[in-house]
Amino acid sequence: MSTEISDALVVPSKHAHTGKGLGTGNPADAFVIEPPRKRTAKTPRRTRTNFEMLAWLFMRLSGVVLVVLILGHLLIMLVLDGGVSKIGFAFVAGRWASPFWQGWDLLMLWLAMLHGANGMRQVINDYAEKDSTRLWLKGLMGTATVFTVLLGTLVIFTFDPNI
Amino acid sequence: MSTPTVEHSAALDAAEAGGIQLITVTFRIRRFNPEEHPDPVWVDYQLTLDPKERVLDALNKIKWEQDGTLTYRRSCAHGICGSDAMRINGRNRLACKTLIKDVNPEKPITIEAIKGLTVLKDLVVDMDPFFQAYKDVMPFLITKGNEPTRERLQSAEDRERFDDTTKCILCAACTSSCPVFWNDGQYFGPAAIVNAHRFIFDSRDEGAEQRLEILNDREGVWRCRTTFNCSEACPRGIEVTKAIQEVKRALVTRRF
Numbered sequence: 001m002s003t004e005i006s007d008a009l010v011v012p013s014k015h016a017h018t019g020k021g022l023g024t025g026n027p028a029d030a031f032v033i034e035p036p037r038k039r040t041a042k043t044p045r046r047t048r049t050n051f052e053m054l055a056w057l058f059m060r061l062s063g064v065v066l067v068v069l070i071l072g073h074l075l076i077m078l079v080l081d082g083g084v085s086k087i088g089f090a091f092v093a094g095r096w097a098s099p100f101w102q103g104w105d106l107l108m109l110w111l112a113m114l115h116g117a118n119g120m121r122q123v124i125n126d127y128a129e130k131d132s133t134r135l136w137l138k139g140l141m142g143t144a145t146v147f148t149v150l151l152g153t154l155v156i157f158t159f160d161p162n163i
Numbered sequence: 164m165s166t167p168t169v170e171h172s173a174a175l176d177a178a179e180a181g182g183i184q185l186i187t188v189t190f191r192i193r194r195f196n197p198e199e200h201p202d203p204v205w206v207d208y209q210l211t212l213d214p215k216e217r218v219l220d221a222l223n224k225i226k227w228e229q230d231g232t233l234t235y236r237r238s239c240a241h242g243i244c245g246s247d248a249m250r251i252n253g254r255n256r257l258a259c260k261t262l263i264k265d266v267n268p269e270k271p272i273t274i275e276a277i278k279g280l281t282v283l284k285d286l287v288v289d290m291d292p293f294f295q296a297y298k299d300v301m302p303f304l305i306t307k308g309n310e311p312t313r314e315r316l317q318s319a320e321d322r323e324r325f326d327d328t329t330k331c332i333l334c335a336a337c338t339s340s341c342p343v344f345w346n347d348g349q350y351f352g353p354a355a356i357v358n359a360h361r362f363i364f365d366s367r368d369e370g371a372e373q374r375l376e377i378l379n380d381r382e383g384v385w386r387c388r389t390t391f392n393c394s395e396a397c398p399r400g401i402e403v404t405k406a407i408q409e410v411k412r413a414l415v416t417r418r419f
Contacts, residue, residue: 032281035348037347039299040295043295056411125347126347
């Protein structure tokens with residue numbers, strides 16, 4: 001039986017110690033690394049709404065619709081009828097003369113933006129550890145989303161080909 | 164009738180000489196003792212043993228023969244108590260169910276504590292947040308009305324409905340393999356949802372609505388991203404992700 005122990009290799013930990021400890025009174029506790037947002041007996045029930053469920057359902061349903069909308073969009077824009085070279089002011093003006101394409105683009109804009117924003121919300125929830133960081137990031141993202149959606153909607157509805 | 168007997172030590176000698184091929188394996192264990200050093204340390208131990216032994220046997224050998232300060236949890240040593248879940252070669256497994264020959268003994272075998280829970284010492288983690296999530300889903304039979312004088316009967320089909328999730332041993336291998344849990348310790352985690360599933364789909368239980376309402380929370384089932392880490396980690400082979408998806412479906416359709 002070999003009992004050789006190689007030299008200990010000291011690995012500096014990547015995480016900062018919180019220094020808060022576990023409250024056991026042992027000073028060494030200051031070095032233990034606690035996971036973010038630990039569940040305790042005092043962890044409150046956060047919500048009583050179906051928001052998370054609706055958001056989850058929206059992601060699935062909008063995803064299915066977006067596959068059709070976006071693939072159709074890419075096909076028309078890049079492949080059919082001369083491909084990308086045909087795209088110009090006149091081409092866009094011609095398409096938006098029809099309520100069908102207006103509706104298509106409007107639906108695509110809303111679904112893609114909300115789908116993406118909800119995905120980003122999940123990412124922020126995952127990676128932002130501090131409540132204040134999370135609030136700021138979500139605020140910024142929400143503002144950007146609302147701005148883009150409203151601006152796009154405005155353009156689709158007020159587009160004037162004789163500009 | 165006489166049974167042929169073989170001298171015990173002679174049999175062992177023969178086995179060591181011929182049958183069993185002993186090999187030398189390096190175990191690289193991530194050790195942490197906050198009373199000695201604030202940072203965790205990888206320590207290598209070399210052992211000569213039978214590759215058909217388990218990782219737990221190797222840990223025991225290290226603790227008993229080389230370094231008594233090595234700290235880890237184990238009780239039954241047969242995959243039932245769920246004490247010795249640890250990260251072996253980067254995957255959550257039970258040390259008592261993992262044979263050394265199955266984790267590539269040619270290279271150093273790395274052993275760490277499970278992730279996402281506070282490491283207290285070496286391979287021992289603070290399981291309180293894990294069991295808190297378990298308690299929060301009310302893992303006990305909830306019924307209305309008077310207690311029956313006989314046992315609560317259930318058909319074989321009704322029992323089959325939640326059979327998979329009754330296998331859970333609460334070892335935390337699934338929850339501590341979940342990337343959502345790593346980033347957000349308030350997420351209930353796969354193990355708590357599996358144990359909620361066990362009662363939600365039990366025909367004798369009448370607390371399903373309450374449990375579903377608890378899991379409808381912001382930190383509930385909707386945080387699951389179907390990474391399948393939990394199903395892969397489960398030493399009992401529970402289809403954890405499937406169970407979580409069934410709870411989601413029950414929440415959407417309100418049929419269970």
